[in-house]
Amino acid sequence: MKIIIVNKKSEFTSEQISTLEKLGEVIFIETLEELQSTKELSNSEEKVIALDPGIANWTFTNETIDQINNLKAICLPTTKHGWVDGKHLREKGVALTNVPKYSTESVAEHCILLMLSISKKLPLVINAGWKLDYAKHLGNEVSGSIMGIIGFGDIGKRVSELGKGMGMSVNYWSRNVKDSRFKYKELDELIRTSDYVFLTLSESPETKDFFSKEKVDLMKKDSFLINISGDDVWDFEYLAQKVKSGDIAGIALDDDRRQAQDFGSNILITPHIAWYTKEASEEDFRIWVESIRAFVEGTPINIVN
Numbered sequence: 001m002k003i004i005i006v007n008k009k010s011e012f013t014s015e016q017i018s019t020l021e022k023l024g025e026v027i028f029i030e031t032l033e034e035l036q037s038t039k040e041l042s043n044s045e046e047k048v049i050a051l052d053p054g055i056a057n058w059t060f061t062n063e064t065i066d067q068i069n070n071l072k073a074i075c076l077p078t079t080k081h082g083w084v085d086g087k088h089l090r091e092k093g094v095a096l097t098n099v100p101k102y103s104t105e106s107v108a109e110h111c112i113l114l115m116l117s118i119s120k121k122l123p124l125v126i127n128a129g130w131k132l133d134y135a136k137h138l139g140n141e142v143s144g145s146i147m148g149i150i151g152f153g154d155i156g157k158r159v160s161e162l163g164k165g166m167g168m169s170v171n172y173w174s175r176n177v178k179d180s181r182f183k184y185k186e187l188d189e190l191i192r193t194s195d196y197v198f199l200t201l202s203e204s205p206e207t208k209d210f211f212s213k214e215k216v217d218l219m220k221k222d223s224f225l226i227n228i229s230g231d232d233v234w235d236f237e238y239l240a241q242k243v244k245s246g247d248i249a250g251i252a253l254d255d256d257r258r259q260a261q262d263f264g265s266n267i268l269i270t271p272h273i274a275w276y277t278k279e280a281s282e283e284d285f286r287i288w289v290e291s292i293r294a295f296v297e298g299t300p301i302n303i304v305n
Helices: 012-022 033-037 062-066 086-091 104-119 121-129 154-166 186-192 236-244 280-296
Strands: 004-006 027-030 045-053 071-075 093-098 145-148 169-173 196-199 224-227 248-253 268-271
Touching: 012 027, 012 280, 033 145, 033 236, 045 280, 062 086, 086 093, 093 280, 104 121, 104 154, 104 196, 104 224, 104 248, 104 268, 145 186, 154 169, 154 196, 169 186, 169 280, 196 248, 236 248
Parallel strands: 004 027, 004 045, 045 071, 071 093, 145 169, 145 196, 196 224, 224 248, 248 268
Antiparallel strands: none
């Protein structure tokens, strides 16, 4: 079995590399140019590809997949896996694995950071060159306010726990999950009544345009929206205009495609760093290597297709 790792060798520990080398020939491809030009994908040997999204620019087309000979699995280091066509792989008899739950704490804490930042009008302060304007920069305390969580997976639950610990009342909506620690509300009612709305849905074809303009229009004028679900679940441009016009109080997200200074209102955009902590990164690579090992040894884990 040939193990082709599309990532920098320096990102792995010596123990992890040793584990992989015991499974088969290991080849590292460290740049997009190498990936596009390598002949390793076309030879006849059985192969597993460990595919880093940063190097692949978050895309790996079906056309590329179809050109790979004797591909047995693609192992992703991400929780999100929709950027590779799992159905197409399944039809070809190829497994797709991801890395679940490695960054739950990191992402949940980042959600709280985003909430506090727009609550305290930090984007406005930054845009004003750190010069305080008492008429525009009056902040809000979150204690005693209402947190509304849309999507109640691991991250949604952890954000709820952190919010409750800060003295917030927590309501949630989920298609399937129920949790007696918090109050369930129907979606429209949750949006109407929340001071801080959190989108913590898993991004998928089913959640595309989930938080529509009609849903946005249900929000209170003094409410805030925090999105870590991804760009496809909402209409960012519509929301940005609502913030600029004063129809909602602020939005926050992490996104590599936009920059905060483009907007000049209470909109906070961090780079895509919600997941990126020392602890989460170490756990990510540990599970990623374990997923590769388990597949090669015939006991696959974390299959998502």
